[in-house]
Amino acid sequence: MQILKFIFDFIAPKKCYSCKKHWKFLCEDCLKIFYDFEEICYVCKNFSKNFEVHESCKKENTVFYDKILVLKHYKNKTIQKLIKDWKFYWKREILEEFWYYLYEKFIRNEKIRKLDDFLVISIPSYFLRKWKRWYNSSEVLAKSFAKFSKINYKKNILKKVKQTKQQSKLTREQRLVNLKDSFKINKKYLNQIKDKKIIIVDDVISTWTTINEVSKILKESWASKIIWLIIASD
Ligand SMILES: [Zn+2]
Ligand SMILES: [Zn+2]
Numbered sequence: 001m002q003i004l005k006f007i008f009d010f011i012a013p014k015k016c017y018s019c020k021k022h023w024k025f026l027c028e029d030c031l032k033i034f035y036d037f038e039e040i041c042y043v044c045k046n047f048s049k050n051f052e053v054h055e056s057c058k059k060e061n062t063v064f065y066d067k068i069l070v071l072k073h074y075k076n077k078t079i080q081k082l083i084k085d086w087k088f089y090w091k092r093e094i095l096e097e098f099w100y101y102l103y104e105k106f107i108r109n110e111k112i113r114k115l116d117d118f119l120v121i122s123i124p125s126y127f128l129r130k131w132k133r134w135y136n137s138s139e140v141l142a143k144s145f146a147k148f149s150k151i152n153y154k155k156n157i158l159k160k161v162k163q164t165k166q167q168s169k170l171t172r173e174q175r176l177v178n179l180k181d182s183f184k185i186n187k188k189y190l191n192q193i194k195d196k197k198i199i200i201v202d203d204v205i206s207t208w209t210t211i212n213e214v215s216k217i218l219k220e221s222w223a224s225k226i227i228w229l230i231i232a233s234d
Contacts, residue, residue, distance in 0.1 A: 123210075195222060201230075
C-alpha cells in the first residue's frame, strides 16, 4: 500500500488541499481565507503588536525570547492535514512551499535595516528521528527562508547534548527535567551569534520549555534578540 501511495503521489498533479485548484498545495487565495493567528504576546496571550513579547512580561527574567510569530491556527483542518502529510508522509515539497508564507508575514512585521543584523538558525533533530522522517522540518524551512531573504543561515549553531526520552511517556515534571540542558551552543560559532537578532524557524511550536531553553542559551551567548517563526500552533 505504501508503495502504491508513493507512486500515486509521484504522478498526481499538485493541487490545493482546500479548493482543489491551482498548482500549489495551499494556494494564496485559500491562505488568505484561513484566519491568521492572532497577534499576541506568547507569555500572557494578550494582544501585542507584531507578536512582540511585552517588556513587562519579560521582567521576571525567566522569559528569554522576544517574539513568537505564528502563521496559522492548528485548529484549521486543512492546515492539520498538510502538516500530517509533511510530517508522516514525507511530503517535503509542501513544507518547501510554506516557508515563503512565513517569510511574507515576517517581512510585514519587522523593520530590517541591515540584513547582517540577523542570523537564521534551525533546531537540530536526533539522527534517529531524522532518519525516520527523512528530513528535519526546521532545517528545510530555515534553508529556503535564508536563501530567499538573503539573511545568513548557519546550520550547526545548536547541538543536542543528550538523548531526550520520548516526551509523551513522561509526566510534566519529568518532561521539564528531561528537556533542561538538552541543547548547547556549538562553541566554534560563538562569535557569529554575538549582537545578532536570531531567527529560528520551525513547522509547529515546540514546548514552551524548549523555546525558552534555546532562547536562554542564545541570549547567554550575547544574541540581541530571539525571534521564532512558526507555521502552526494551537
Ligand atoms: Zn486553494
Ligand atoms: Zn505579555
